[in-house]
Structure formats: C-alpha cells, structure tokens
Amino acid sequence: MDYEPIRKTEINETAVRPNLLDYGKARQGFGWEDINKELDRFDDGGINIAYEVVDRHVKTPMKDKIALYWEGKNGESEEYTFHDLSKLSNRFAGALRNLDVRKGDRVFTYMDRTPEQYIALLGALKIGGVIGPLFSAFGPDAVKDRLGDCEAKVLITTPRLVNTVHEVLDDLPALNTIIIVNRRGVPYDLKDKEFSYETLMDAAPEEFEIEKTHAEDYAIIHYTSGTTGKPKGVVHVHEAIMGHYATAKYVLDLHQDDIYWCTADPGWVTGTSYGIFGPWSNAVSQVVYEGGFGAGHWYRVIEKYKVTVWYTAPTAIRMLMKSGEKPVRKHDLTSLRYMCSVGEPLNPEAVLWSKEVIGLPFHDNWWQTETGCIQIANYPVQDIRPGSMGRPFMGVTPTILDDNCEKELPPGEEGHLALKAGWPSMFRTYWNKKELYESRFKGDWYITGDRATMDEDGYFWFVGRADDVINSGGHLIGPFEVESALIEHPAVAEAGVIGIPDPLVMEVIKAFVSLKDGYEPSDELMRDIKKFARKKLHAVACPRKIQFIPGLPKTKSGKIMRRLLKARELGLPEGDTSTLEE
Ligand code: ATP
Ligand code: MG
Numbered sequence: 001m002d003y004e005p006i007r008k009t010e011i012n013e014t015a016v017r018p019n020l021l022d023y024g025k026a027r028q029g030f031g032w033e034d035i036n037k038e039l040d041r042f043d044d045g046g047i048n049i050a051y052e053v054v055d056r057h058v059k060t061p062m063k064d065k066i067a068l069y070w071e072g073k074n075g076e077s078e079e080y081t082f083h084d085l086s087k088l089s090n091r092f093a094g095a096l097r098n099l100d101v102r103k104g105d106r107v108f109t110y111m112d113r114t115p116e117q118y119i120a121l122l123g124a125l126k127i128g129g130v131i132g133p134l135f136s137a138f139g140p141d142a143v144k145d146r147l148g149d150c151e152a153k154v155l156i157t158t159p160r161l162v163n164t165v166h167e168v169l170d171d172l173p174a175l176n177t178i179i180i181v182n183r184r185g186v187p188y189d190l191k192d193k194e195f196s197y198e199t200l201m202d203a204a205p206e207e208f209e210i211e212k213t214h215a216e217d218y219a220i221i222h223y224t225s226g227t228t229g230k231p232k233g234v235v236h237v238h239e240a241i242m243g244h245y246a247t248a249k250y251v252l253d254l255h256q257d258d259i260y261w262c263t264a265d266p267g268w269v270t271g272t273s274y275g276i277f278g279p280w281s282n283a284v285s286q287v288v289y290e291g292g293f294g295a296g297h298w299y300r301v302i303e304k305y306k307v308t309v310w311y312t313a314p315t316a317i318r319m320l321m322k323s324g325e326k327p328v329r330k331h332d333l334t335s336l337r338y339m340c341s342v343g344e345p346l347n348p349e350a351v352l353w354s355k356e357v358i359g360l361p362f363h364d365n366w367w368q369t370e371t372g373c374i375q376i377a378n379y380p381v382q383d384i385r386p387g388s389m390g391r392p393f394m395g396v397t398p399t400i401l402d403d404n405c406e407k408e409l410p411p412g413e414e415g416h417l418a419l420k421a422g423w424p425s426m427f428r429t430y431w432n433k434k435e436l437y438e439s440r441f442k443g444d445w446y447i448t449g450d451r452a453t454m455d456e457d458g459y460f461w462f463v464g465r466a467d468d469v470i471n472s473g474g475h476l477i478g479p480f481e482v483e484s485a486l487i488e489h490p491a492v493a494e495a496g497v498i499g500i501p502d503p504l505v506m507e508v509i510k511a512f513v514s515l516k517d518g519y520e521p522s523d524e525l526m527r528d529i530k531k532f533a534r535k536k537l538h539a540v541a542c543p544r545k546i547q548f549i550p551g552l553p554k555t556k557s558g559k560i561m562r563r564l565l566k567a568r569e570l571g572l573p574e575g576d577t578s579t580l581e582e
Contacts, residue, residue, distance in 0.1 A: 003348045003386040006361050011384075016337055018380040020250040023391065030394035032424060035246045039281070048213045049220075049241045050089060050125035053280035055210065057082040062283040069259070069305055070115050073291040080115060082283065085122065088201070090208035092123025095200035096154065099177050103128030103211055106152040106221060110134040110143060110161055113265060113290045116181040116197060118276060120156045121266065125219060128211035129154070130235075132221045135267030135556045135579075136161060142578035144168035146223050147175055150233050150431045156181060156197065159188040166191075215239035221431055222269045224369045225555045226579035228449070228467045228563060233431030234269075234369045241281055243373030243425025247393060248278030251365055251377040252309055253338050261287040261301065262311040268557035269369040270342055273425075274311055278373075295323035299331040306335035313343040315494075315558030317350045317362060322493040322516050325357050333358060338380060340365055344559050345462045347484040348386035364389050366462065368448060370440075372425030376460050387484065388459040389452075396423055400454050405442045414463055414476065417452040418445040451478065468562050470499030471506050475540045479562060482543060485536035486511055489529050491519040496552045497543065498566045511543035512565055514551050521548035555579040 020026055040056045041047050057063060068080040080088075101107065107124035108131070109117050117133070124131045134146060136158075143164060147155065151174035157165060158181050165178065181197040182188055190196060213219070219238045223231040248254050252274065260279045264271035279286045287305045291297055293316060302310065320328075339354065339362045346364040355361040365377035366389040376398060378390035392398050397420035400409045409415045421444060430437045440447055451463040463469065464478030471477075479497035486495035493516045499507030513529065515521065526546050533542045553564040556579050567574045 003352070006351070006355060006384040006386065008381060008383050011355075011361060016253075016255060018253050019255070020253070020379050020381055023379055023381060026250070027392075027394045032242060032246075032395055035242050039242065039245060042212050044212065046212045046214045047238045047241065048125060048128075048210055049238050049277060050122045051210055052241045052245070053277055054082050054086045054089060054122060057283050058086045060283075065283065066285045067280055068115060068118065069285065069287045071287065071289050071291070071301065071304075072114070073112070078115060082280075085119065085280075087206045088119045089122035089126055090206055091201050091204040092119055093126035093208045093210070094204040096123060096127050096129065098204070099154075099195070099200075101127060101129060101154055101177065103213070104130060104218065105154065106130045106132055106147075106150050107154040108132040108134055108147060108152045108156070109266070110136060110138065110155055110157040110165070111181060112136045112158070113288050114181070114183055115288075116183060117156070117266060118288070120179070120181075120197075121272070121276065124154070126208060126210045128213045128217060130218045130221055132223075132233075133266035133272060134223075135265055137556055137581070138164075138267075138578065140164050140167040144171050145578060146231070146233070147172050150221055153177060154179065158182065159186050162194075213238045216428070218428070220272065222272070222369050225268065225557045225559055226576055227555055227559045227561055228465055230576040231579060232433060232436065234427045235429045235431055236372050236425060237428055240372045240425035241277055243423060244273050244277035245281040246395075247374040247377075248274060248282050248284075251374045251379065251393065252278065252311060252340055253380050254279060254282045254284045254309060256283065258284050258308045259287060259305055259335070260284050260309045260311070261289070261305070261307045263289070263293075263298070263316060264311070264313065264557070268343075269372075270311070270313070270557070273373055293319060295320050295327045296330070299327055299333060302333050302336060303331045308335055308337045310336060310339045312339075312341060312362075313558050314341055314346045314350060315344060315554060315560075317341060317346070317354065318487070318494055321350060321353050328357050336360060339363065340377075342367065342374070343557060345389075345480040345484070346387075347480075347487055349484065349488050351384060351386040361386075366390070366460070370427045370446075370448075371419065371423075372427060373423075375419060385459055388455075388461050390460065391458050392460075396420075398454075398460060399445070400452060401442075401445065401447070405445065405447050411454050411456045414451060414453045416466065417448045417450045417460070418442075419448060420444055421446045451476075468498075470497070470509060472499065472502075472508060472540050473505035475538075477509065477541045482509060482511065482533070482537060482541055483560075485533055485541075486513060486529065486543070488536065489532045491515050491525060492529065494552050494560075496560045496562055496565050498562050498569065500545075500566075500569060508544040509541065510545040510547065510569065512547050512549050512552060514549055554581045556581045
C-alpha cells in the first residue's frame, strides 16, 4: 500500500523553529560527548538521573518554573515547580535513608498517577535506589512476579492497593518496607512493615546529600509489556538520561515554553523515559492526568492546559478515531503544535486522520523497553511517509539483518531489525536472565525481535514482531499491513491479525475485528470487509477468516496481544496474562 508522503511544508508546525534543523548534518556531526556537555555531571564524572531532571534546574532561573501540572481524577489540580519537586524528593530520599534503604536496593511504586509517585521515584533515585514503577491496575500475581523476581525491598503504594500486596506478602520475603500514600485521607491502620508517607515526609528535612552514583550504576528496572511472553526485567543505568534528554529535545522537539503531555503511565517505560526524564531533564513543564482514557476528557486536558506537544500511542489514537470528529470540534485544540506516537505500529490511516481532523499528523517513533529511548523517528523537519517509523536517531545505527542475523540486507529487503550496540540508554541486562540478555546480541548487533525493511532513503518500515509474522505459502506477512488495511474500512475500529495452521499453505490469515459505534456484525458486513481487503492487499495477505469481537485483548500499555488471540483460537495455554488489560 502506498500513501502520499505528508510534506513538511504542508504541516503548519513551523511557528516554532525545530531543535533539529538539518537531519543529515546533525547525524554526521553527532557525538554523545556534546549531549554530555549539556548535562551536569558530578566532578568525579558520576551522574544521577534525579539530579539531572530536577536538582540541576534549581541552580538556574528554571527553579520556580512549573514542572508538573497535575490533574486528579476527581478534577483536583495542583502545580509543582522544579524547586518544589527538588525539596519534596529530598525529603523522601531522607526518609528512605532513615529506613535504612541503601544504594542498589530495589524501590517500587504501585499506585495511580499522583504527584507522590513522581516524588517517590525521584527520591529513590537520589539515594541510588533502583526504581521500578508498576501499573496500579496490576493484580496480585503481577505484583508478586515482579517484586519477587528482583527482590524488591521497598514498595510505595496506597490504602486501596495495599490489599493486593497483602495477598502475596508471604511470597515476598525481601520486601521489608511498605510506604502508604494516603493523599485522600481514608481511614487506614498501618500493619507490620508499613509506614505512612505523610508522617515520613513531615519528619524529613528539606536538605539531602544526593548519592553520587556512577554512570554505570543501576537506576531503573522496567518489566516489558508482556506482549509476546513473560515480561522481562530490563535494567538501565544512570547514564541512560543522556538518551532521554537528547531524544526529548530532538525527536519530541521540546522547547522551554512548551506544555507537554505524555499520556503513558510510569508503569510502561514510555511513562518514565518520556513522562519523567525526557521533559524534566529539558526543564519543560508537563501535564500529568490521573484519569484514564476518554476522548472528551483528553481533549479537555489539552484545551485546559494549552498543551503544545503531545506524546501518545496508536491504541489511544485509534480510540480517538473511533469516537469521531464531534468531540474534537467541541474543544479548542489550537495550542497543539506537535504530536508523536509510540508503542505499536501507527497505521497510515491514523496519520491521515489526525492531519485531517486535528490539523496535525502524528509523528511515529520506534523504540523498546530495552533501548531505553527513541531509536527511529519522524522529525519535524522531514516529510512523513505514513506507515513508516522514520529514520534513525543521531548516534544510533539500525540495520536489517538476514534470517541468521549475520548479513546486512540491502534496502527493500525484509529481515530482522538490529541496532549497533553501545548507546548510553541501552539496557545493561535482563534481571536474573543473563543468558537471555546475551542471546539478544549477535556480534556487534543487538537483535530487537522485530522485523522491518529499510527503503533507499533510510526510512524504516515495521513489518511485525518476529513472533507474530505469518507464513502463508512461503510468503511472510506482517499483521500490521493487514490490520492497517482493515481499519481503513469505515466500519472497522480495530483489527488484530494472526496466522492459523493450514495443511496446504502452512498458515492462513484470520482477522479479529471490532466495529465502530453504530455498526453491527453481520454476514453482509463481513463480506464487504473481505471485499475491501482484497482491493487493498495482495491475495496472500487477505484474511481468509474474519471474526467480529467487541474488543481486542491488549496489554495495559495498549498493545494488541496477538499471542492471546492465537492461543484462544487454537485452544492453547494463554501463558502470562499479568499485563492483560481487562
Ligand atoms: P514483550 O517484550 O514483553 O513482548 P513489548 O515488546 O511489547 O513486550 P515494549 O518494550 O513496551 O514491550 O515494546 C517494544 C515493542 O513495541 C517493539 O519491539 C515493537 O514491537 C513495538 N513498537 C514500539 N513502537 C513501535 C512503532 N513505532 N512501530 C511499530 N512497533 C512498535
Ligand atoms: Mg519486547
């Protein structure tokens, strides 16, 4: 499927001069040393993420700038300056130190997106703790698996969620400190090992001597989304901040006077790399909205806070498309100047829709928990080729490798997407899974597990996860291509595509389809969708079977779980479903 590129001259984003003006030149002249100079290392060369994202601004005129505009789910709003965040995280760090929490200890949060979560994570980094944010929607097993895997010592949670923790406490011998954040003051009696956040904070001093962590000290452990299997604990170091900072500046194009909104929860890597570290290391004000998805609510947040740069995910964009143009027209979204997307392939239809309806196209970018920061992206200064992830970030070298992951393939050929190892925010290990970690490298290359192609101009095109690619009669078909075609049908809201075994051609394509409001499943509609697909796709890529379902199974970060569609279809075990969004 070919789509006309969206020329940068057609995009009305030019009111602000992009940070990246000449991609080719910037890529050629790029060195991580230059990024390093814009940060503020300790005298001994050490670096601490919390220092880079808040404390260093306190020495500058940014001190009293609003870092966080917080909107609670009940409509509460609060504002925190960089100075506030610095002082509050100092207090929390002091409280942790008093509780004998030490450098290297794993400190997890398990709570909603309230300011305390951000303060706690920053405070934990200040003592040299290794932070691990969890989704508040996790059930007991998901909590147990993650805290147990890395023997977390501290958990910060709330009265509502601690019951879930109590269910699995006996299985978590290393967990000796539970801090209860009770911002809404509900009646709660502290149990054994439990401390009140509010009491600890009241007693702690505003001054704190930050732990002088080294570049290679562990800082973050993030469990992957679990889209393809059991989530893995991906470990990042303090030096990773270089990647967050640089990509937030040049890919998200953050400027001093932006109001930025990243819709991701810190439980997903996007919500820390770009919901904490990227914007704040650039001293940019950001909005955190505690509430969940809702087209009207989201547009209201943009209008109220005059959001200028917006970072979200394809699943949310598809839901916005599903809710149509009407809610868009009810709000003033003219503050927006730049929009990005990550997490799943961004269907070309979504790019065209946003340009048409919101007036700006989403810029897709690609990365993984393992890569720590954006690796391939669409930039403000370049034309968008709808359906493409864009071009490599400076200082990053992706390639396409053959089936054995040995030979680099020429443009146009499909293979494994691999990255030359060695950028600062690259993961350093999978916790407790050294062998698995090592198996992800071949020679100089880190093998991402995704399949893609690169065109003559260096744009990368996602084909599918290696695990999801369908082999039909010797043709490899990525589900993305088929799903993208299906969602162009006016009745289709979302599509998930899998291969099911076939005696003749190995696999045939089955599509699970959810419909937009106002459409009902029927045989006639099914025939129409099939006919539509035949017009858009090669014969081998056309779905043989279509099944209507009310919604697709997704991870909490919004990714379609094709492995679950497949397991359910074939009556196989469902595997790890801890990240499944119910
Ligand atoms: P798991 O590794 O547990 O299966 P996951 O891979 O979904 O989960 P993440 O690290 O959150 O966990 O996601 C990274 C993956 O998401 C990428 O490898 C890719 O498959 C997909 N992805 C992210 N951004 C894009 C994008 N812009 N286009 C296509 N795919 C993307
Ligand atoms: Mg993965």
